[in-house]
Amino acid sequence: MNLIAYYRVSTDKQGRSGLGLAAQESAVQQHATSGGHRIVAQFVEVESGKRADRPQLAAALAACRLHRATLCIAKLDRLARNLAFVANLMESGTDFVAVDNPTANRLTIHLLAAIAEHEREMISQRTKAALAAAKARGVRLGNPNGAAALMPGHREAAVKGGAVARERADQRAAQILPILQQLELEVGGSAVELAKALNFRGVPAPAGGVWYPEQVRRVWRRAKNWSFDGP
Incomplete structure (x- = not known):
């Protein structure tokens, strides 16, 4: 089948350094090679997983419709840690496959998206709680002297x-x-x-x-x- 590869990194620093991007490219390329598929285009997004407004993803979906291709991502959480976003994407009629679980059906993908969204929320809560506890103990957060x-x-x-x-x-x-x-x-x-x-x-x-x-x-x-x- 024809594949449209979509890669996402969360920060501009990751985008410039290639951190995380190379691993995604390798996983998608390996999936395509092992399955005899063809990657006809690839799109890279530098955006937080919390946001649903992603121009490169929109372009990737348009390319999928143009080439009658399947959207291919390395991991489901690279698409979005947001259950509603994944649900809306699935309802759009565009097929997509996550390399980390290529045989997943629609129910499985909904469950995985729900787990990923829950994980994101828990990480955020734990981080805020740890920072608040440290501040309450009198810990000075950050480096007051900076580069000095x-x-x-x-x-x-x-x-x-x-x-x-x-x-x-x-x-x-x-x-x-x-x-x-x-x-x-x-x-x-x-x-x-x-x-x-x-x-x-x-x-x-x-x-x-x-x-x-x-x-x-x-x-x-x-x-x-x-x-x-x-x-």
């Missing part, structure tokens, strides 16, 4: 590590710039379109995952020595 609390040796190491990271990022930007310039002629200067074109051609992003529009803009800024805003 770092030991001198740690600060030096952080500075050196940042310089190495910037150098690597500059080298990567210089490598990708010719590809971006060619794609700009083909699809235009929109960062959104350029990100889609890079993903379509299988060009790996700096973190090894997929491209986002903001990543494209950062590459433009680095490659142009920060004197050009990019598309």
Whole structure:
């Protein structure tokens, strides 16, 4: 069958680093390979599971209808820890499969979604209770000194590590710039379109995952020595 892959990470930091994203991609790819399925498109969302307003998920569902494909996710809780949202999605008529439970029927998926939603609520309650208890004991939450609390040796190491990271990022930007310039002629200067074109051609992003529009803009800024805003 044709599959539309949908990946979600909860924070922008996870999206930039690829944390959690690579594991989702690997699980979906393995499912497709083992079942003889074909992934015709993939969509990545950086959004909290609490929110139901997700443009990339909407685009993925539209692609499912266009290709008569099945929405494929790595884990059910990557779709949403919200029972009502999953129920509405199922009622929309779009088929979807969770790799961690590919044989689940509609009843099973409802139960799993209910458990996931309950888990999210319990985690939130436990976190709030622990913070309140610590505050009641007089514990000062957070680091009042911020970065100043770092030991001198740690600060030096952080500075050196940042310089190495910037150098690597500059080298990567210089490598990708010719590809971006060619794609700009083909699809235009929109960062959104350029990100889609890079993903379509299988060009790996700096973190090894997929491209986002903001990543494209950062590459433009680095490659142009920060004197050009990019598309």
